[in-house]
Amino acid sequence: MNAFIKLVRAAESVAARTRHVMSGARLTESQFGVLDALLHLGPMCQVDLGRKILKSGGNITLVVDNLEKRGLVERRRDEKDRRYIMVHLTAEGQRLVSSLFPSHVEGIQQEMSILSAAEQEELGRLCRKLGARKA
Amino acid sequence: MNAFIKLVRAAESVAARTRHVMSGARLTESQFGVLDALLHLGPMCQVDLGRKILKSGGNITLVVDNLEKRGLVERRRDEKDRRYIMVHLTAEGQRLVSSLFPSHVEGIQQEMSILSAAEQEELGRLCRKLGARKA
DNA sequence: GCTATATTATTTAATATTGAACTATTTGTC
DNA sequence: GACAAATAGTTCAATATTAAATAATATAGC
Numbered sequence: 348m349n350a351f352i353k354l355v356r357a358a359e360s361v362a363a364r365t366r367h368v369m370s371g372a373r374l375t376e377s378q379f380g381v382l383d384a385l386l387h388l389g390p391m392c393q394v395d396l397g398r399k400i401l402k403s404g405g406n407i408t409l410v411v412d413n414l415e416k417r418g419l420v421e422r423r424r425d426e427k428d429r430r431y432i433m434v435h436l437t438a439e440g441q442r443l444v445s446s447l448f449p450s451h452v453e454g455i456q457q458e459m460s461i462l463s464a465a466e467q468e469e470l471g472r473l474c475r476k477l478g479a480r481k482a
Numbered sequence: 483m484n485a486f487i488k489l490v491r492a493a494e495s496v497a498a499r500t501r502h503v504m505s506g507a508r509l510t511e512s513q514f515g516v517l518d519a520l521l522h523l524g525p526m527c528q529v530d531l532g533r534k535i536l537k538s539g540g541n542i543t544l545v546v547d548n549l550e551k552r553g554l555v556e557r558r559r560d561e562k563d564r565r566y567i568m569v570h571l572t573a574e575g576q577r578l579v580s581s582l583f584p585s586h587v588e589g590i591q592q593e594m595s596i597l598s599a600a601e602q603e604e605l606g607r608l609c610r611k612l613g614a615r616k617a
Numbered sequence: 618g619c620t621a622t623a624t625t626a627t628t629t630a631a632t633a634t635t636g637a638a639c640t641a642t643t644t645g646t647c
Numbered sequence: 648g649a650c651a652a653a654t655a656g657t658t659c660a661a662t663a664t665t666a667a668a669t670a671a672t673a674t675a676g677c
Contacts, residue, residue: 349606350594350606351590351593353605353609353613354489355497356536356609357489357608357609357612358492358493359493360536361486361489361612362490363536366635375662377663377664378662393625393626394624394626401491401494402664402665404626405628405667406663406665407626408626409663409664413662428625428673429671429672432625432626458486458612459485461611462485462608462611466611468485471489473492473597473604473605474491474492475488476596476597477496477596477597478488478491478492478495501665505666510632510633510665511633512632512633512634513632527655527656529656538636539656539657540634540636540637540657540659541633541634543656544633545632545633548632563643563655564642564643564655565641565643565654565656566656567655567656
């Protein structure tokens with residue numbers, strides 16, 4: 348029980364302390380999460396984006412809307428299965444997320460560096476068990 | 483870096499899977515967090531509530547507003563220092579949060595039970611280090 | 618081929634969330 | 648005591664977030 352409270356606080360604390368890189372570019376965490384997924388995994392439909400950043404479908408619609416307004420991503424209807432809309436990075440989106448990514452990673456690593464490599468390993472192992480638990 | 487991603491996913495996964503107790507009573511996580519703090523720590527000003535549930539001042543104003551509309555909490559101006567507003571549980575608020583608390587705790591314990599007691603201990607230790615890190 | 622079911626995406630209503638500007642109050646310093 | 652700095656709370660605009668209802672499309676079973 349206590350472990351859970353500390354888990355949530357740790358996640359929120361570290362996230363809050365590393366938000367500045369994103370907010371400097373006027374991106375929210377969800378927006379950055381979407382751009383990050385598209386950069387590293389390629390074009391993706393919105394359901395998959397939702398699974399990736401753990402948000403509801405309705406939410407993804409809005410986040411992608413806002414990214415699209417800024418010209419950072421592009422929606423393309425899948426002609427094979429017209430239910431799907433694949434979300435693509437634009438050239439500008441790619442440029443932006445690529446330029447932000449290194450300092451984003453660096454900020455997180457700096458925050459995590461209070462734990463030794465072995466501790467980070469162990470933390471990852473424990474969290475993976477919790478995250479993978481069935482509904 | 484990987485550890486951080488797993489940390490966030492674990493926190494969000496467990497939280498999402500235990501949300502049903504709160505949403506069954508039409509309470510959000512923040513609303514429940516406020517009621518919980520008031521129940522276990524007594525009346526509190528809004529700044530302290532914000533520190534407790536890790537949310538901004540503007541947010542606390544709204545969350546307390548919504549709890550007040552439902553008659554679950556009450557605002558009382560501190561007459562010693564009129565900048566402060568102490569938030570109190572009403573009888574109804576106390577009844578509600580007390581009735582919900584056991585199943586809330588049980589749900590979390592069930593989610594966490596995929597880890598052994600020793601693992602939970604270790605997870606708590608690692609998370610405490612991360613959460614306590616200076617800004 | 619028709620129909621029931623499932624899946625993707627959107628919309629809507631309600632609440633959350635932040636950051637910044639703002640008001641009211643108190644405290645510290647001269 | 649006056650006034651500058653600090654602190655508590657509110658408001659506002661922009662975006663997020665969910666759950667539930669809906670529309671469009673695809674698939675499976677008959």
